[in-house]
Amino acid sequence: KAGVTQTPRYLIKTRGQQVTLSCSPISGHRSVSWYQQTPGQGLQFLFEYFSETQRNKGNFPGRFSGRQFSNSRSEMNVSTLELGDSALYLCASSINRGYEQYFGPGTRLTVT
Amino acid sequence: SQELEQSPQSLIVQEGKNLTINCTSSKTLYGLYWYKQKYGEGLIFLMMLQKGGEEKSHEKITAKLDEKKQQSSLHITASQPSHAGIYLCGAHGDTGTASKLTFGTGTRLQVTL
Numbered sequence: 001k002a003g004v005t006q007t008p009r010y011l012i013k014t015r016g017q018q019v020t021l022s023c024s025p026i027s028g029h030r031s032v033s034w035y036q037q038t039p040g041q042g043l044q045f046l047f048e049y050f051s052e053t054q055r056n057k058g059n060f061p062g063r064f065s066g067r068q069f070s071n072s073r074s075e076m077n078v079s080t081l082e083l084g085d086s087a088l089y090l091c092a093s094s095i096n097r098g099y100e101q102y103f104g105p106g107t108r109l110t111v112t
Numbered sequence: 113s114q115e116l117e118q119s120p121q122s123l124i125v126q127e128g129k130n131l132t133i134n135c136t137s138s139k140t141l142y143g144l145y146w147y148k149q150k151y152g153e154g155l156i157f158l159m160m161l162q163k164g165g166e167e168k169s170h171e172k173i174t175a176k177l178d179e180k181k182q183q184s185s186l187h188i189t190a191s192q193p194s195h196a197g198i199y200l201c202g203a204h205g206d207t208g209t210a211s212k213l214t215f216g217t218g219t220r221l222q223v224t225l
Contacts, residue, residue, distance in 0.1 A: 031211055033212070033213070042215060042216075042217050043202075043215040044215075045214070048211040056211060058212070090155065094211065097210055097211050098204070098210030098211060101157070103147070103154040103155040103156075105154040106154050108152065
């Protein structure tokens with residue numbers, strides 16, 4: 001089975017712009033979670049989607065949003081980018097809620 | 113909120129030596145995950161523990177969750193250069209937040225020849 005895939009792998013954006021990141025879960029996996037990893041804050045939970053509904057949300061501003069499609073693929077969007085949004089964004093999928101999560105390679109976002 | 117503390121923060125061991133990494137939680141662990149990460153890359157799933165006293169092994173890596181479910185240890189036997197990387201423990205709360213993982217700050221492992 002193919003693993004979790006994330007596109008793009010690298011992205012450079014300017015402050016104030018918006019960005020959309022994509023995640024394709026492992027085939028058959030229905031839950032998708034997103035995390036942000038930075039040197040200062042470590043790995044932090046953003047949100048979880050299951051059956052096209054957001055089930056949990058981390059402590060991030062409303063500029064961070066996401067959605068899940070009927071095929072379980074997910075996207076996250078960050079609007080009005082700030083320098084502090086520069087990070088590795090990781091997507092993880094699991095067969096169902098509460099099961100082991102498998103991570104993708106991440107999208108490295110740099111905001112200039 | 114749950115906090116996870118890992119120790120040590122970094123570790124340098126000679127190839128062939130054994131080592132242990134600890135993960136201590138401020139609250140009861142309902143599910144404890146161990147992952148390995150190469151710098152700047154995704155996380156590789158190692159093991160998940162749920163029951164107090166549970167122990168799992170994969171190749172030369174063994175992880176255990178203590179009876180009180182507030183501490184886990186990861187033990188590597190006869191370390192190899194391929195074991196080098198950052199080891200992260202992650203945990204979730206009760207059923208409602210089972211997919212919301214909190215992570216420790218990581219342990220950076222270097223294996224010298």
